[in-house]
Amino acid sequence: MINEENREMRDSMSKIETTSAASSGADIRKEVKPSSLASVAASHESKSKSREIRDGVGLEARGIHAWFGKKLVLEDISLDFAPGTVTALIGPSGCGKSTFIRILNRMHEFIPTAALAGDVLLGGKDIYGSGVDVTKIRLKIGMVFQKPNPFPSMTIRENVLSGLRLAQIKLSNEDELLESCLLRAGLWDEVKDRLNEYGGALSGGQQQRLCIARSLAVNPKVLLMDEPCSALDPGSTLRIEETIRELSESISIVIVTHNMQQAARVSDYTGFFLSDGGPGKLIEVGSTSEIFSTPKDQRTLDYVTGRFG
Amino acid sequence: MPKVLPEPREITTVPRISDRIFRGIVTTGGLSTLAILALIAFFLVFNGFEVIRDEGLRFLTGFDWMDAIPDEGIAATYGIGAMLYGTLVIGLLAIIFGVPIAVGAALFLSYYAPEWIKRPMVVVIDVMAAIPSVVFGLWGYFILMPHAEYWAKLIHKYLGFIPIFDMPAPAYSRSPFIAGLVLAIMIIPIVASISREVFAQTPPDRIQAAYALGATKWAMIKAVVFPYGIGGVIGGAMLGLGRALGETVAVYTVLNLVYDIRIEILLSAGGSVASMIVNKFGEADAIELRALMAAGFVLFVVTLIVNFIANAIINRTARRG
Numbered sequence: 334m335i336n337e338e339n340r341e342m343r344d345s346m347s348k349i350e351t352t353s354a355a356s357s358g359a360d361i362r363k364e365v366k367p368s369s370l371a372s373v374a375a376s377h378e379s380k381s382k383s384r385e386i387r388d389g390v391g392l393e394a395r396g397i398h399a400w401f402g403k404k405l406v407l408e409d410i411s412l413d414f415a416p417g418t419v420t421a422l423i424g425p426s427g428c429g430k431s432t433f434i435r436i437l438n439r440m441h442e443f444i445p446t447a448a449l450a451g452d453v454l455l456g457g458k459d460i461y462g463s464g465v466d467v468t469k470i471r472l473k474i475g476m477v478f479q480k481p482n483p484f485p486s487m488t489i490r491e492n493v494l495s496g497l498r499l500a501q502i503k504l505s506n507e508d509e510l511l512e513s514c515l516l517r518a519g520l521w522d523e524v525k526d527r528l529n530e531y532g533g534a535l536s537g538g539q540q541q542r543l544c545i546a547r548s549l550a551v552n553p554k555v556l557l558m559d560e561p562c563s564a565l566d567p568g569s570t571l572r573i574e575e576t577i578r579e580l581s582e583s584i585s586i587v588i589v590t591h592n593m594q595q596a597a598r599v600s601d602y603t604g605f606f607l608s609d610g611g612p613g614k615l616i617e618v619g620s621t622s623e624i625f626s627t628p629k630d631q632r633t634l635d636y637v638t639g640r641f642g
Numbered sequence: 643m644p645k646v647l648p649e650p651r652e653i654t655t656v657p658r659i660s661d662r663i664f665r666g667i668v669t670t671g672g673l674s675t676l677a678i679l680a681l682i683a684f685f686l687v688f689n690g691f692e693v694i695r696d697e698g699l700r701f702l703t704g705f706d707w708m709d710a711i712p713d714e715g716i717a718a719t720y721g722i723g724a725m726l727y728g729t730l731v732i733g734l735l736a737i738i739f740g741v742p743i744a745v746g747a748a749l750f751l752s753y754y755a756p757e758w759i760k761r762p763m764v765v766v767i768d769v770m771a772a773i774p775s776v777v778f779g780l781w782g783y784f785i786l787m788p789h790a791e792y793w794a795k796l797i798h799k800y801l802g803f804i805p806i807f808d809m810p811a812p813a814y815s816r817s818p819f820i821a822g823l824v825l826a827i828m829i830i831p832i833v834a835s836i837s838r839e840v841f842a843q844t845p846p847d848r849i850q851a852a853y854a855l856g857a858t859k860w861a862m863i864k865a866v867v868f869p870y871g872i873g874g875v876i877g878g879a880m881l882g883l884g885r886a887l888g889e890t891v892a893v894y895t896v897l898n899l900v901y902d903i904r905i906e907i908l909l910s911a912g913g914s915v916a917s918m919i920v921n922k923f924g925e926a927d928a929i930e931l932r933a934l935m936a937a938g939f940v941l942f943v944v945t946l947i948v949n950f951i952a953n954a955i956i957n958r959t960a961r962r963g
């Protein structure tokens with residue numbers, strides 16, 4: 334089943350390559366590229382539609398503004414993440430995607446000058462409300478960072494289970510959890526014989542999947558990923574994209590990416606951020622196939638077709 | 643036909659004049675520190691040699707420090723065993739009391755202190771490192787000792803069944819316990835500032851990873867900051883130990899030197915090689931002076947070893963991660 338999907342995905346990728354290779358001349362390329370992205374998105378959509386049941390908890394951002402010092406970097410972002418969907422956030426560098434995603438699990442407040450306005454609702458409850466235990470919020474909303482950051486002082490096994498220790502959760506069947514997390518992160522086969530080696534001994538792509546496994550172990554309802562594949566080779570990237578699609582059956586995922594192909598391949602919805610020198614704004618959000626084929630805003634079209642950004 | 647490999651070329655770089663002058667200056671500086679160290683060692687060995695030769699290993703293990711009494715035909719014996727033991731005891735006590743406080747202060751400064759309290763506190767800690775040790779000695783004698791005696795009585799009352807807290811005679815003042823406390827306060831600045839520096843270098847992405855997994859601050863510190871900084875803390879503690887072992891005046895003020903090995907740390911009887919040297923120096927005759935030089939040499943070597951270990955630990959952990 335997984336392999337099947339994988340093959341299909343590779344097929345559609347190679348289609349894109351052949352079409353763009355066949356077409357010479359910038360004008361033709363511009364026309365061809367979006368439609369092939371759209372076809373990737375459409376094929377993903379048709380597959381994900383077949384999934385009937387969506388569990389998980391939804392996340393809602395309402396009227397988010399963010400500042401660093403006096404500088405407003407995000408203005409009035411409202412965005413819904415339905416349970417069990419994958420949402421891609423795209424946009425040029427510096428438009429505030431990372432800032433936004435870090436607001437979603439309260440990592441924003443670690444920057445001393447950072448401020449924000451607006452609400453983030455997890456299952457209808459404001460995560461910034463008074464009396465909310467922030468550590469519980471971060472347990473429910475996991476995060477995978479751009480740079481793989483396993484704990485080097487811990488073994489692979491300890492890394493995966495580190496979330497339990499950090500949040501003081503006791504479990505009897507740790508071995509089962511270990512295996513299932515590594516399986517879901519697509520790393521089990523590669524590490525099952527070396528679980529007691531240190532996390533730093535893995536390759537970059539393996540480390541990133543280790544970090545994904547680590548964030549799955551605490552059973553999050555939502556997983557935030559900030560350019561999780563930007564430091565990885567195409568093979569590891571594919572593997573992680575597969576992982577994302579498997580995960581999206583049980584949890585909601587928000588992924589920031591600069592890779593349009595990736596957004597088209599993995600996401601159900603896409604949001605486009607843009608800053609025109611001032612604060613970043615959400616220009617448009619819609620189903621991924623729509624954003625890549627018939628976006629409502631000209632600037633979105635320009636961006637996804639590579640005309641700027 | 644066999645392949646002919648070329649000879650590797652010789653690559654030379656001729657440094658500029660200015661570069662050469664500068665290199666000369668820093669080389670001289672670097673080598674002169676080594677030279678001074680070597681000269682001190684040589685001076686001590688040269689003067690103490692006879693005593694070490696005559697006493698042999700007994701110099702390290704013996705308890706007696708007696709000048710010759712020619713009338714009664716008694717030869718001089720010099721042994722620093724008790725003093726060496728006492729030095730290690732108060733050094734260890736200083737580490738036990740001082741390091742937790744220093745590490746706590748470093749953690750507070752790095753992760754808990756609000757910004758406005760941070761800067762003044764860093765300055766205060768640095769100033770503390772610059773206070774002359776005689777001041778610590780006087781403060782320890784007049785201010786700390788009355789309190790410390792009271793604490794010692796409490797410890798003896800409740801933990802007296804443990805041999806080291808036993809008390810053969812009610813003499814609580816000028817004990818290794820009190821000397822250890824004074825030394826602890828003296829080593830806090832260096833241990834705290836080294837710990838703070840290594841804690842501050844903890845990679846932020848690991849800290850974020852821990853927080854993103856729902857860690858509390860304390861859980862994050864245990865999982866990320868300590869594993870990263872432990873080597874630096876140990877290194878800092880060893881440097882502090884080096885200072886404690888060599889401390890003279892402060893210890894001399896608050897410690898009763900007794901040529902005996904006693905395990906009771908609350909008792910007014912302890913030892914310290916450095917303080918002993920100061921104590922005996924004034925009225926020593928020529929041969930006793932040589933014995934003191936030899937004692938100095940032993941102290942020098944012990945301190946050197948401690949510092950080498952400290953550096954090795956700091957370097958090893960600096961390279962990791």
Ligand SMILES: Nc1ncnc2c1ncn2[C@@H]1O[C@H](COP(=O)(O)OP(=O)(O)OP(=O)(O)O)[C@@H](O)[C@H]1O
Nearest residue numbers: 401406424425426427428429430431432433444446
């Ligand atoms: N710690 C900070 N202090 C001050 N300004 C910051 C800080 N972090 C980000 N910014 C500013 O906030 C804006 C948004 O940054 P952000 O990192 O969210 O962009 P991004 O969309 O993630 O970019 P990229 O695609 O390059 O990762 C930028 O203008 C940036 O300069």
Ligand SMILES: [Mg+2]
Nearest residue numbers: 430431432559
């Ligand atoms: Mg970013």
